Amino acid sequence: MAFQCQRDCYMQEFITTVVSCSPAELKVENSGKNEKVTGFNVILKDTILFPEGGGQPDDRGTIGTVPVLRVTRQGSEAVHFVESALEVGLEARLKVDWERRFDHMQQHTGQHLVTALADTMFGYKTTSWELGRQRSTIELNTAVVKPGEMEALEKAVNQKIRDRVAVTVQLLSLDDPVVEKVRTRGLPDDHAGPVRIIDINGVDANMCCGTHVSNLSHLQVIKILGTEKGKKNKTNLIFLAGNRVLKYAERSYSTERSLTSLLKTGAGDHVEAVDKLQKSVKVLQKNNLNLLRDMAVLIAQNFKNNPNRGKLFCLHRKDGDNEFMNIIANEIGTEDTVLFLTVGDEKGMGLFLLTGPVGIVDELGPRVAELLEGKGAGKNGRFQGKANRMARRGEVEALLQERSHHCSSLEE
CATH class of the missing domain: 3.10.310.40 (Diaminopimelate Epimerase; Chain A, domain 1)
Known part of the structure; x- marks a missing residue:
């Protein structure tokens, strides 16, 4: 089935019903250590909280006033882990952590766009990707990229954003002929129900369960930070999309101001100043x-x-x-x-x-x-x-x- 979060990725509140609530445990990371939390697995009639899948982390939010700590998919069901029991049959209002959700929408749609154009422009196929907490990584099936390719790719993806290309969602049956023509790395073994297709008009059509923006203009901008050597003759492309670019610029400017104050030089001289400082430190260490x-x-x-x-x-x-x-x-x-x-x-x-x-x-x-x-x-x-x-x-x-x-x- 398609959840409400997949039918309308922009919905931030939703009324639904508690179908079941059973005792459960969850492993959570606390200060670098894994701890077990005792709570309950809750299944709802429908949900706007996305369960982890397709390379996209799960949503956070609340059921009534109860925080949801994890959302996972089990077959056709979304399982919400909470610390307080909820009465079966209860009609509850769901709220999604919108900042987290919209960030994931921007990064995930950005990945689709970068992946599609890297293939179209250079023949580089995406073999996997990771939506990280601060930056995302796309694994390409090439040992090296040629000089200038990433600059050209970044220019092309941002042009598509400026062109305000529409992004639509289709729900198709598995035997629909259209399904055979779309890009995919395969359906999960426990897949049930219709196949969900994310279509970037004229750019890419791809099977995907994740949440996406409805227009590339909502991505704002994409910044390709660079590439690094991957595993088994692969290359990792590192990128930021949307609000992450703004936050990155803010952090970079803050760092620049701090370095200017410490080094007593302008931003353009920071590298030279640090190089001189490192050489001085080496001399002092030797002495x-x-x-x-x-x-x-x-x-x-x-x-x-x-x-x-x-x-x-x-x-x-x-x-x-x-x-x-x-x-x-x-x-x-x-x-x-x-x-x-x-x-x-x-x-x-x-x-x-x-x-x-x-x-x-x-x-x-x-x-x-x-x-x-x-x-x-x-x-x-x-x-x-x-x-x-x-x-x-x-x-x-x-x-x-x-x-x-x-x-x-x-x-x-």
């Missing part, structure tokens, strides 16, 4: 590394020249690295001295190195990693790794002191 290496040698020599040095040397430095620790270890030597060196956040994450007599290091290395709540490995008298809780360095030093008579401890 800093050289200073750290020199400091590591001096620290080691100072310890070796100390007549009262013990059998244990402990050091932490916030801005060191693995090379810094290894230089100290190499300079001091580990035949009869245990070295416990750490770099990084004094209380959080960092790196550690334990060196010394093979027997002691083999015995205590795993214990040191455990105390620092990290992981490590080693051989030949060296055990090093990553620490997640550097604040426990004191416990490690106490453990090592049990095996030594004296500890020369230096904290910088």
